[in-house]
Amino acid sequence: MKRILHMTPPDIKNGVYRYIFNHMQFMNMQKYSFSFWTKGAKELRETSEYKKYGFGIYELKGTQREDKDAFQKEIIEVLGQGFDILHLHTSSWRGFLIEEVAMELGIPKVIVHSHSTGIDVKDKEERVQRIHIHEIYQKQFSLKYATDVWACSHLAATWLFGTSVPLDKIQIMPNAIDTSRYCFDLKKRQQIRDKLKLHGKYVIGNIGRYTYQKNQAFLIRVIAELRKKRENVYFLCLGDGELLQELRELTETYGLKNHVSLMEWQEHTEDFLQAMDVFCLPSRFEGFPISAIEAQTAGLKCLISDTVTEEVKITDLVQFLPLEEQRWVNELLVGKNFEQREKWSEVVAEKGYDIKIAAKRLEKMYDK
Numbered sequence: 001m002k003r004i005l006h007m008t009p010p011d012i013k014n015g016v017y018r019y020i021f022n023h024m025q026f027m028n029m030q031k032y033s034f035s036f037w038t039k040g041a042k043e044l045r046e047t048s049e050y051k052k053y054g055f056g057i058y059e060l061k062g063t064q065r066e067d068k069d070a071f072q073k074e075i076i077e078v079l080g081q082g083f084d085i086l087h088l089h090t091s092s093w094r095g096f097l098i099e100e101v102a103m104e105l106g107i108p109k110v111i112v113h114s115h116s117t118g119i120d121v122k123d124k125e126e127r128v129q130r131i132h133i134h135e136i137y138q139k140q141f142s143l144k145y146a147t148d149v150w151a152c153s154h155l156a157a158t159w160l161f162g163t164s165v166p167l168d169k170i171q172i173m174p175n176a177i178d179t180s181r182y183c184f185d186l187k188k189r190q191q192i193r194d195k196l197k198l199h200g201k202y203v204i205g206n207i208g209r210y211t212y213q214k215n216q217a218f219l220i221r222v223i224a225e226l227r228k229k230r231e232n233v234y235f236l237c238l239g240d241g242e243l244l245q246e247l248r249e250l251t252e253t254y255g256l257k258n259h260v261s262l263m264e265w266q267e268h269t270e271d272f273l274q275a276m277d278v279f280c281l282p283s284r285f286e287g288f289p290i291s292a293i294e295a296q297t298a299g300l301k302c303l304i305s306d307t308v309t310e311e312v313k314i315t316d317l318v319q320f321l322p323l324e325e326q327r328w329v330n331e332l333l334v335g336k337n338f339e340q341r342e343k344w345s346e347v348v349a350e351k352g353y354d355i356k357i358a359a360k361r362l363e364k365m366y367d368k
Helices: 015-024 048-053 068-079 097-104 124-140 154-161 186-195 216-227 244-253 269-275 290-297 325-334 341-353 355-367
Strands: 002-007 032-038 056-059 085-090 109-114 148-151 170-172 202-207 233-239 260-264 278-281 301-305 318-321
Touching (some): 002 355, 015 048, 015 085, 015 290, 068 097, 085 097, 109 154, 154 170, 186 269, 202 269, 202 290, 216 233, 216 244, 216 260, 216 325, 244 260, 278 290, 278 325, 318 325, 341 355
Parallel strands (some): 002 032, 002 085, 085 109, 148 170, 202 233, 278 301
8 A cells, every 4th residue: 555645735725635635536545545644633523534545634734934943843743754745735935844754764755745825824925035035945946856847737837846747747737627527517507596595697707715815805896897787696605714704894985795605615516516606716826726616516607817828728618807896797798508507517627637548547646
């Protein structure tokens, strides 16, 4: 059995976990043993995936910035448990002490995997400082710190590795999903619309963390403007994050209490996609958003900010727009894309984004 340690973000609702959990369902877990090293250890133990797989969890306690010597000791202690692969899932650089120690300890495979293209911090001063630190380390990184470098998109590869790693050394590992789960289902659509009292509503949807990156405040302003021209408009959003209360207050400010539902994270997001008429993703930046693949699989017209990688356009359902509110209002007034929604799951699968194929590829990459 090959022992793999995933170093993951503290936020359990982060797309990184969806990436790993999606693949686990279709991998030979008699052959691979997964463990996680994260500051979100407590929350991870409460997930359905932990109850199903019972994977190992190590709590990440220190950081290089707080106490380098203590952190180095922690790294040696954790990595000394006999792992064959260290898979580091990251969105930006703040140091690479873990990579350095892992290589020195002789771990056979050290993978650095880029999942984003920006810094998800609302405060501008802190964000600029973090970008500055990221760029310093980006220039210092080289393949002496890893055996393998992966990215969810070409844009994410450029963001994390810059010119420090030759492009032919970077493996692009696109996010994939179980397309059968997200295929359009009229019965589920009716059930959710009944439950949420959405009949007769033009439902604009979004799924994502309530953070600076995901930019849902932009959509709330768009909905406020759109409602002046289309009374039956309704905004349905699912997520979790530090800006939830702030967004709810913004909804109140615009008098949208009866036209917006900012729900907390739901286990079966595929059911809620069926209830939507249009999917909107106004993110300031993304690595490769799984939510956009899920929405296309459900046959939804997708309006996506032009800051997101073009690689996410795997069907004709996607339209990229600049983050200009009136442009989004105009497009949303055009209407929904409801006819023949059930055909799109097959299109997405044929493009290579079905998780069954991706899981086999991940196995091969681990076995290299």
